[in-house]
Amino acid sequence: MKKVISYLVTHIPRKYLIRFSRIFGFLITPFYLGHKHKCPICNGSFRKFLPYGNKGSDNRLCPKCLSLERHRLLWIYLNSYSNMLITPSKVLHIAPEQPFLKRFKKNKLWTYVTADLESPIADIKMDIRQMPFQNEEFDLIICNHVLEHIDNDTLAMQELFRVLKKGGKAILQVPIDYNREVTYEDESITDPKEREKHFGQYDHVRVYGTDYPKRLEKVGFRVTVEKFVQNINPSDIQKYRLDPHEWIYIAEKP
Ligand SMILES: [Zn+2]
Known part of the structure; x- marks a missing residue:
């Protein structure tokens, strides 16, 4: 079995x-x-x-x-280390993750919109580099494990910045290789097998390094790196099966 x-x-x-x-x-x-x-x-x-x-x-x-580990850690963050779930907000969830979807939909304090290029469970079909929203429409954006799939992620970051209200926040998780100081990308690599070899997955277009927050800051965000997983005791890390080295990246529009 x-x-x-x-x-x-x-x-x-x-x-x-x-x-x-x-x-x-x-x-x-x-x-x-x-x-x-x-x-x-x-x-x-x-x-x-x-x-x-x-x-x-x-x-x-x-x-x-x-x-997965990353969903469980974010859930703990939302419930115990932030007030996002208990703050009335207009929320955009890009590439909505199934474990969160029905729980976020039930949140009466949120006006909740989901969007994606192709996901069957998203309300709005869209390209993150050209979003069909007004400037400064959202208080909170959740967009996890998306940017590593997007050619020209600067355009996507600029769009995220544009549709966020001043003082609004975006949770923007991506896989990061902490052994790299500089993000590795090469637009000429398009073959899925080559992408897997160079970027770790057939549909990734880059591997982010520790310069990831700097890339977000370049479009205007102020970035906070939440390392609270370090304060969770080892037995709970095991019980919940978390990644003890995963940080959460919160980008705020000043
Ligand atoms: Zn579960």
Whole structure:
């Protein structure tokens, strides 16, 4: 059974897993119930999480809500380290993540808009480099693991800045290689296999380095790097299966 599950979650594209997540969770969850691990998003208790990723890395994906480490950390941030969820706001969620979607929709304090180039679960279809919104429309933008897919991310950052109100904030998570000081990109590399080799995934167009906040600051943002994961005790890091080296990047429009 373990092999079958491992094969399924590493071979079915995430967009299909997401589309059939309820059925998938219903079928898979009973095999994973236990007390060792807990998902802070769906409150499920499991003996372990599902494997996930190119190499089928163990113990990563919540069987019930399909959250990964990065979703669980952001959920903890939103609930315990920020007042974003309890502040009346107009919120734009780009490339909405399934584990958050129904929970954000239920938030009565938020006017909540979702958008994406192709996601079947988004309200508005759009290109992040040319968004169909007025200047200064949103109090909060959530846009995670998107910019590494976008040619000319400066245009996308400028658009995010434009549609955000003054004093508004954007949560802009991207994968970062902390061994690189300078972001690596090369527009001539377009073949999926080459992109995987150079940028780590077939549909990534760059690898961000530790200069990522500087790139955001260039378009006008003021960036805060939230490192609260360092204060979470190791047993909770294990229980929730978090990445102890993941920082959260909050870009504010001054
Ligand atoms: Zn969960």
